[in-house]
Amino acid sequence: MKAIVYNKYGPPDVLQLKEVEIPRLEDHQVLVKIHAASINFGNLVLLKGEPYLARLAFGLFKPKYSIPGGDIAGRVEAVGKDVKEFQIGDEVFGDLSGCGWGGFAEYVSVPENALALKPANLTFEEAAAVPMAGVTALQALRDKGKVQQGQKVIINGASGGVGTFAVQIAKSLGAEVTGVCSTKNVDILQSIGTDHFLDYTKENFTEKTERYDLILGVNGHHPISAYKRVLNLNGRFVHVGGSGSQMFQAMVLGPWISMTEGKKMGTFLQRANQKDLNYLKKLLEDGKIKPVIDRCYKLSEVPAAFRYFEKGHAQGKVVITI
Incomplete structure (x- = not known):
């Protein structure tokens, strides 16, 4: 699969598009084919390793997680034998910040509690703008x-x-x-x-x-x-x-x-939470909230997306179409 990979902290130029192995599916995990992802401030911290205190969680001298990306939306491709909430074909969205990141890629394997069913009235791009x-x-x-x-x-x-x-x-x-x-x-x-x-x-x-x-x-x-x-x-x-x-x-x-x-x-520090994802899903389907998207980039354009995002003037979310 194609993925955005990096092995050192730095500016967006350290991000590279590479071919890597599709992640292995564990018994408690869901394999998701990612259709869209989005950028948040936490992704910028992960990229630059700043503030330095964050490196205690993300890797002291080099990134602990080689594929960044937290928010995703996509379709379930496979499920582990212990998974109960999802089945193949389900459209889902979620926040990977609590389970290893990896959202700027074509596939990711994640615990089922990192995901919720995608709001039926949202596109994948709109859903990917929501979680974090x-x-x-x-x-x-x-x-x-x-x-x-x-x-x-x-x-x-x-x-x-x-x-x-x-x-x-x-x-x-x-x-x-x-x-x-x-x-x-x-x-x-x-x-x-x-x-x-x-x-x-x-x-x-x-x-x-x-x-x-x-x-x-x-x-x-x-x-x-x-x-x-x-x-x-x-x-x-x-x-x-x-x-x-x-x-x-x-x-x-x-x-x-x-x-x-x-x-x-x-x-305040946000905590990824499936219950809160489902709460937002209800608000979205009821039309009480809606994502605001500034612009979309392709997976190969993730470095350019970060350069735009770090200027701090995005109107709503910056989304990656995969």
Whole structure:
């Protein structure tokens, strides 16, 4: 099979398209013929080995996993004898970040709990855009952010992969949602039902008088003291992405602020979860959320896709058609 392979950390140029063996199928695994995959921030960490702390999980001196790629959508080609949930021919989607990655390839063998049945109303490309970004948004809002119906939520970085899902999921949970984006992305936020818009090129929401019950920091560079200023009492700030200094502050200062000032502030790490994939599947099939795709690349164009993605201006998801 064809696959994107690398054996050292670095820029997108270290990625190479090669012929490799189709992965062996274990008794508890499903062999999936991959039709589409997508890029997330975690893929960039895996590629570059930065921040260096990540190398404790991904390989200290060279990549532990030679084929990157987390989000996939495809069709089941074979099943191990212990597999109970899927059968040959099923269309599936899933997140491979917890079971060895390997999504930028024509085939992958994965445990069945990494997959869910693909939403019937989505193409493979649309389904591949969902797992990691969608589950990240869901867990950050529902589990870490404890969002409640009627609360005021602001999402900083609302037009990217996680942000576009966060807007829609927050709306599905009954929140009043403000999206922070640049001028060129306002139309995207309007199309997915955002209640209010703030253009960060024209105004800084942390300097305004409006207060929020939940701030989701998907992107940005504000110090957490600025976020704290615009939180309601008992409000929450959840750091999902953004500058390294912001992540450090959320990890180090967040717990202290949470204990002393009546405002919960902290960082968050997504966990791949089949139950949450099925939750998103229901929202997708009911039309309550939809993937936003910026552009698609071929498998041979994965290095170019990474070069585009790392600029940080993607509107929704960057997808790989395989």
